[in-house]
Amino acid sequence: MSIHPKIPKILLEREPSISSPAIIYDYNSIVSTVLKIKNDIDIIPNVELCFAIKANRNRNILKILSDLGLGADVASIHELNIAKEVGINPIYSTSPVYSEEFLEELFRSDITPDFNSLSQLGKYVNKYNLNEIGIRIKVPLNLSNSDITYGEKSRFGIDIDSTDYIEYMRDKNLKIKQIHFHLGELQNSSVIKNVMEYITLISNRFQDLEVINIGGGLTYLYSDETEVKKSWETVKENILLINKGFNREIKVVIEPGMLVLAMSGYLYSKVQSSDFVNNKRIVTLDCSAWNLTHWAYPVLVQSYSDSINAEEHTIAGNTCYENDIFISSENHRILKINDGLLMTPVGAYVASMARSMHGYPLPNEWILKDDNFIKAGDYL
Ligand SMILES: Cc1ncc(COP(=O)(O)O)c(C=O)c1O
Helix, strand or coil: CCCCCCCCHHHHHCCCCCCCCEEEEEHHHHHHHHHHHHHHHCCCCCEEEEEEHHHCCCHHHHHHHHHCCCEEEECCHHHHHHHHHHCCCCEEEEECCCCHHHHHHHHHCCCCEEECCHHHHHHHCCCCCCCEEEEEECCCCCCCCCCCECCCCCCCCECCCCHHHHHHHHHCCCEEEEEECCCECCCCHHHHHHHHHHHHHHHHHCCCCCEEECCCCCCCHHHCHHHHHHHHHHHHHHHHHHHHHHCCCCEEEECCCHHHHHHHEEEEEEEEEEEEECCEEEEEECCCHHHHCCCCCCEEEEECCCCCCEEEEEEECCCCCCCCEEEEEEEEECCCCCCEEEEECCCCCCHHHCCCHHHCCCCEEEEEECCEEEECCCCC
């Protein structure tokens, strides 16, 4: 991984004196991750780094990102309200569907929505007398052997080659100021090359274009530094070509979520039961994998056990669901009742999409900064 934050020394040296369970965000990791991404994309002219708020809505975390110069991508009125409250700027938006309330709030905030479908355009263009809009486009990549990158088979985006789209646009006098895509994972430089060549090819169909938003999905890409470098070079080259065609600079928005925060979050939890069953130690924690980590694949990075002997462990969550398992097999010093442990990565898509089986609340959230634990506010 070309972004691999170091576990803070204080977490390695001693057990945190906060209540369990808790999500701990490491401030230094957030800063170094953001600086690394910013430094990488800096070669692209007129580029803007935003954070996809769907990955984390914690106001205190968003304030850190805002102070580091990030903008935001919002997909709901709730995300928009939080972004405005925090003062994060600029804000971009695409959503599978817009409610009237959400759209009106976007208009009041002078934000152009990037519509995801023709039927949503049909619903709103006349109603609000829209003449300048953004659209999310479907990129016709045939990626039949990939289950992480979604091209032409994606359920999102408008097919700009369809007769319906062409006829709709012929009918209306709409200025398309923004085009937006998000393909799941932009997993390597060859996918990015294909996508960018397509965008360059079609760009002259959007004579009023001001913004190209290339979405997020950079986590796989960042497993290989050479691919990272190649990819941003390709984006740069294509944007230069597009700018040349327009004879002006188009803004490029990049809006990752997972990559920005995932690795900076640690789940602190304590063992509630520890039994040797079927040749394995089953430990159950005070929080649930089912509730918290269905989009994260946690690894155990530290435990505060004083045991000496190691055993094979299964680390389970505290719901009645049989498959509520954080880690199914881990050889580790014996974890006993009340031992604390830390798992990562939980900084993105954990708190923001947690389930609440058995009514369990979210873990408290803390920011670890200068060896101090700062309460990261109540999660709303
Ligand atoms: C439109 C859009 N932008 C950005 C993202 C962020 O993706 P990731 O967290 O993988 O970077 C998503 C994720 O679903 C998305 O739908």
